Amino acid sequence: MGLRQLFPAMYTLPDKSSVKSRQATLYLLNCIFLMGIRTPPRGCCLFLIYVAWSFALNLCSTFYQPFGFMIGYVSHLSEFSPGEFLTSLQVAFNACTCSTKVIIVWIFVKRFDQANALFDELDKQVLEPAERGRIHRAVSQSNRIFFVFMSVYIIYATTTFISACINGVPMFQNYYPFLDWRASRQQYWLQSCLEYFTMFGACFQDVCVDCYPINYILPLRAHMANFAERLRGLGHDPQESSEERYEKLIECIKHHKIILSFCDTLRPIISGTIFVQLLVVGLVLGFTIINIVMFANFASRIASLCFMTAVLLETTPFCILCNYLADDCMKLADALFESNWIYQDERYKKTVLLFLQSLQKPIVFIAGNVFTISVATNLNATKFSFSVFTLVKQMNIAEKLSRPNGTE
Template sequence: MELRRIFPALFTRSEDSPARSRDATLYLLRCIFFMGIRKPPARYFLAYVLWSFALNFCSTFYQPIGFLTGYISHLSEFSPGEFLTSLQVAFNAWSCSTKVLIVWALVRHFDEANAILDEMDKRVTEPGERMQVHRAVSLSNRIFFFFMAVYMVYATNTFLSAIFIGRPPYQNYYPYLDWRSSRLHLGLQAGLEYFGMVGACFQDVCVDCYPVNFILVLRAHMSIFEERLRRLGTDPAENQEQRYERLVECIHDHKVILRFVDSLRPVISGTIFVQFLVVGLVLGFTLINIVLFANLASAIAALSFMAAVLLETTPFCILCNYLTEDCYKLADALFQSKWIGAEKRYQKTLMYFLQKLQQPIMFMAMNVFPISVGTNISVTKFSFSVFTLVKQMNIAEKLAKPEEDE
C-alpha cells in the first residue's frame, strides 16, 4: 500500500518488531524541523536559514503586528463580522507566536524525552507489551495528522470565503499594498495573508499536538509498568534476593518515568498557560461572530476555527486526567502483588515505593493552573461570559448600526 510505504508510522507494526516509542513523535519532530527552529543542517545551511527566516518572519513575528497595524489603519472600514473574524484570529496568532518562541527556546527537551523513551523501550520484551507501544505510536501519529487537517481546513475555508466576497481574509497591514486599488493588490494581499496563516497553522499544530504525542506513548509504558508491578513476587523459581532485585528494577523504572515527565514539564507548562489565557476570549468572539454576524461561508470557517481552538487544550487536558488515574492504578497494582510473607527488607522497600506511587503525576500551567479537564471547562466557560456581556451591553447592535447607515 502506497500510504503505508510513505507514512509507515501511521500503521501498527507486528508484535515481532522491536518497540520504538520515539516514532510516536516522528512526523511531529519533522514538522518542527520545517518550522525552522532546529539547528541548521550543514549541507543545506543557507537554504534552511532562508526558509526559517521567511516562515518565522511572516507567521511568528509579522502576523501579530500586521493584525494590530491593520486595526489602527482601517478599523472604520471593517464590517462587524470581518472585525470579529480578524480579532478572534489575532488573539490566537499572538498566543501562537508566544508558544512558538517557548518551544524554540526549549526544543532540546523533546530530544531528551525521546532519549528517555529509548531507555524505557529496553524494558519492553514481551510481544503483548510491544503491541501496546506499537498501537500508541500509530494512534499518536494519526492524531497529529488529524490536527493538521483541522487547522488547514480552517485556513483554507477562511481564505476561500474571503476571496468569494472580494476581500482579504483578515485585512492585515502590508506596506505599499492597498487591496482596494486593484485585483492584483487584492490577490497579493490575500496570498500573503494565506501564506502567513498556513504557516501559523502549521506551527500551531506542532506546538499544540506535541503534549498529546508524548503522553499517549507514556500511558502505554505506564500500562506495561502496571502489569510488571502486579507480577512482582509471583515467580516461584525466584529466591528472596532475586525478588528484591525485581523490586529495585521497578523502582528504577518509575524514576525513568518521572525523568521523562520532568523533561517535558517546562515546555508544557509555558505553552498550555499561554493557551489557557486566551482560549475563553477567542471562543467568545467566535460565538458572537457565528450567532450575530456570520453568513454561511463565514460560519463554516468560524466553526472550523472553533474546532481548532478546542483541540489546542481539550485532548491534552483529558489525557492529564487519565494520567492521574494511571498513577493510582500503579499503586493498586503494587499493593496487589505478592508481598505478604516476604522478607522485612522487601516489605519496607515496597511500602516506601508504594508511598511514592500514590503521588500522582500532574502538570501545572506555570504553577498557576492545574492542567485538567476541570480547568479546561472553566476557561472555556469564560467564552459564554464574553458572549453574555456583549448581548447585555448591546454591543452587537452598536457595531451593526454603522454598516446599516452606509
C-alpha cells in the first residue's frame, strides 16, 4: 500500500474535484485527538481506553516533565557534565513552553471545529476550476508541512535517545520517584525508555500546537486569492442590471466578514501559543548554540542541530505567513479598486468606498496582546540567542563549567 492510499490528503486533487478546505487539518485534528484533549469517543470500552491514554500521555509529557527536569537539577546537578546539563536545560525550557501551549490549545480546542465550519462557508463560493485548484494545492501543501514538522520533531527525539545510549546516560536525567538509573542497568534502561516515551509524547504534542496555525492559514490565503479575483471582476458583466451588481457587491462584503470571523476564531489560540514560544526562543537557541560550539560530541551535535531546527520551526514559518497575510489584505483592496466601480450608481460607489476602507485594514495577529506576530518580531526574538552566547563567552562560563570539581 502506497503513501497515496495511506495519506490521500497529502496529494493534490484534480481541479474538477469538489473543494473541502477542512481536509487541510485532517491529520492535525487526528493527532490532536490522540493527544487526549478532545471529547472521548462513545462506548464504554473506547471511552476507558481513551481516558487511560490521555491520562498517561498528559501526566508524563504535559504535567510531570517540567517538574522532572527541575527536581533532577536540584538532586543531581553536580553529576551533570556541561554538555549533558546544556542538553537537558535547552529541552527543559522548551518542555515548559510546550506544556503551557498544550493547556492553551486544550482550553480553546473547540475553536478548531468552529474554524472548519467557516471553511465550509468559504468553500461555497469556490466555483471555477482554477479556484478549486488553488484550494486543492493549499490543502495538500498544508498536510505535507504537517508531516515535515512531525519528521523533524521525531528525528530529534530519536537522535537524542541514540546519543544518550552511546554516552551511557539517560537523555535528560529527569527525576522519577523510586527509580535510580545509576543503581543498575535495568533501572538505566527503564529510565531511558521512560524519558524517550515522555519526550516522544512531548514532540507529538509540539507538532500539533506549533503546526496548526500553518494548516489553517495556508488554505485561508488560497481563499483570499480567489476572493481577490472575484473583487476584480465586479461590475464587468454588461448583461447585469445595477441591482444585480449591487447584490454581488453585498455578497462580497459578507464573504469578507466570514474571513474576518475565521481569523477572530483562531486569534485567542494563536495569541497565546506564539506569545509563549517567542518569550523563550532566544534563550533556548542560545543554550543550544553554546552546547554545539563548546561541549557536544558528534552524536550530541546532530541531536542539537535537529533540536535547533525544531525550535526555529515553532515560530518562523507562521511569522512569515503573517507577513504574507498582511500583503494579501492590500491585494484585496487593490482588486476592489481595479473593479468597474467608477461607472456605477451613487449607492454602489458609497458602498465600495466603505468596503475599501475595511479591506485596507490588514489582518494582524498579536502575540499575548503585546507585540505583532511578524518576521521582524521573530528576528528580534531569535537574535537574543546571540546575546546569550556572547554573554557566556565574555564571562568565561564555559571554561568554569569545564573545570573539574575542586580546581581553581
